[in-house]
Amino acid sequence: MATEETLGGVKAAAAGEDDTVEVKIGEDGKLYAPAYPTDATESVSGLVKKAANQADSIAEDTATLVTDFNALLAKLKAAGLMAADEE
DSSP: OOOSSOOTTOOOOOOOTTOOOOOEEOTTSOEEOOSSOSSTTSOSTTSSOOOOOOOOOOOSSHHHHHHHHHHHHHHHHHTTSSOOOOO
């Protein structure tokens, strides 16, 4: 069973410089970690990524809407939230 002194058989990699998720051992002996970062502006250990902001579209024609949509796709790809185009 996990305690404050031992992990009870749980193996984990050493914490890195960017690792900020605090885990705790509950009274039930289970290991608990938050599901999401508490500060939505930062990613935690690369688990949650944010894309750059895309302003709301005010397009009044299809061509402008396509331009706005493609800008959104580019930002999702740049943030690693969508696979890049195949070349």
